[in-house]
Amino acid sequence: MIRPLVPALSLTVDRPGVSPAPAQPSLVAVQDTLDATFAKAVGRVGGPGTQAIAMRDGQVFWSANAGKAIDNPATPDTDSTMFAYASFGKLVLGTYTLHLVENGLLALDKPISTYLGNDTPGSNVVTLRMLLAHTAGYNDLYEAPETAPLFEGGDQYDPNKRYTWEMLAPGIHEPISPGTTYEYSNTGFCILARLLSRMSGGDAALENGIKQFLQNAGETGDQLTAQRSQSAYLRFAHGYRTHAGPSNGSLDYFTAYGATGIPTDLYGMPFGDGMFAGTAFGAARFLDALFVGGKLLKPATIMSMTTPTTQALAANDTYGMATYRTEVSQRVWQGHAGAFGGFTSMGGTDRTRGVTLMVVTNREGNASIAEAIWKELAEAYASVTP
Structure with missing residues (x-):
């Protein structure tokens, strides 16, 4: 701990004449x-491996x-155990993207063909803002017939083979009515990662650029990272999915499909929709630096980022750009959740009080386990603080 x-x-100090x-x-x-x-x-x-902070x-x-980081052989969860953040990573990647916008390297409302060329469907119409706000209208590449066989359950799934953009690209189709409606899109963030890679000079250059940017939040790469390594594997929890079979009702996402290391679809490039992994502390420190410390983006950028789009509001959602709001006990938290590969995550900041709460788990069920734990903690905190 x-x-x-x-x-x-x-702390409070009583002053004469003041109640x-x-x-x-x-x-x-x-x-x-x-x-x-x-x-x-x-x-x-169900007692998953869990970190909360x-x-x-x-x-x-x-x-x-x-809980345990690995069920068999039994390995305890510790402060240094790493978890996949899944879609919580959209907030990290989105923040880095807006940092590049602030520095004039990208523009929110230019067609992404400005940076990607014309190879990606819809690139002459879709903008960076649409990718960040889930209004681009792209299909789900994980369900597209061209690419679905490459992922879990598909006959071409190989957790030991590195994925590339060229493998994902055939599953991306022309977007439907770009800019008109909000629909949560993993595909849009995969395209965003490709765009950032092209602008950076390749995947390794992008990873290094993100690492340098996150140093402003105190990150050194051991608590929050997009880079895959043997040292990360040695600290990584296994992800588990609940099911009706053996192994205490759970499937080990690492061993079930023959992975010899971290499954290659779990985090890292080219998966901009779930690019990051780390500890609860790493994610919480990032949120605090962004929404409380003001160390990552300018106030005007954060205002734009956290303001729900008209399209999201029309869909009864609060999504802005790479982040959304969650209300618990009449308190508003700004952040993001995630779930993939047997991992779940939930993090948010009560900006009014400067409080950040982060939960990560290595168990995935029908509902987000991290969100359930996080909500109970948020309610408890509200019950004992003004």
Whole structure:
């Protein structure tokens, strides 16, 4: 468990002639509440390997681990265990993209053909803003007949063969009514990663550029990364999917298909829809740097990023650009969730209070396990803090 760095809850001082402020809960009381809630929430969803962490204004004030990183051989989940973030990584990639926009290297409303050429369907109409906001209208490449056989369940799935853009491209079709409606799209973020790779000079250059950018959030590559390595594999949890078969009702996503390392579709290029992996601490530190510390983007950019698009609002959603809002106990959290390959994640920041809460798990079911745990923690935190 990561130890709190400093007592992060605010203190109050009584001043003559001023009504005393409401009593603040002690740090220990908040930690005890979160500890109890975490234990119950993890138990309710079957006891997956789980990391959870809470920060305020850049400082950790609570964290917890539970379960196993690997079921067989039994391996405990520790602070350094790595998890795939799945779609939470869209927020990381989107933030880096907007950083390039701020620096004049990309433009939100130019056709992506400006950067990609004309090889990608719809590139003369689709813009960067549409990719970030899920309004581009692309099909799901994971279900396209040209590419579906390459993924889990398909007769060409090979978790040991590296994927390339050239393998994904045949599954991308002409977009439908670009810019008109909101529809969540993994394909759009794969295209975004391809665009960024082309602009950077290749995949390795893009990964290095992201790594340098994340240093502004205190990241060194061991807590949040898009780079695959043997050292990462040695720290990685296995992802498990619940099912009706053996192995305590779960399928080990790593071993079930013969992977000899981290399955090649789990994170990294060319999968801009789920490009990152790391610890709960790495993800929480990123969120805090973005939404509380102001270390990654300018305030005006964050305002545009977090404002729901008209298309999303029309679909009763709150998605802006690579992020959305979640309301719990009348508090608004800005962040993103993810689920893929036996992993789930959920992270958000209460920008009003400067509080960030992140949960990652290595168990995937019909509903997001990380989101269920995260929601209970958010409710518990709200119940004991003003």
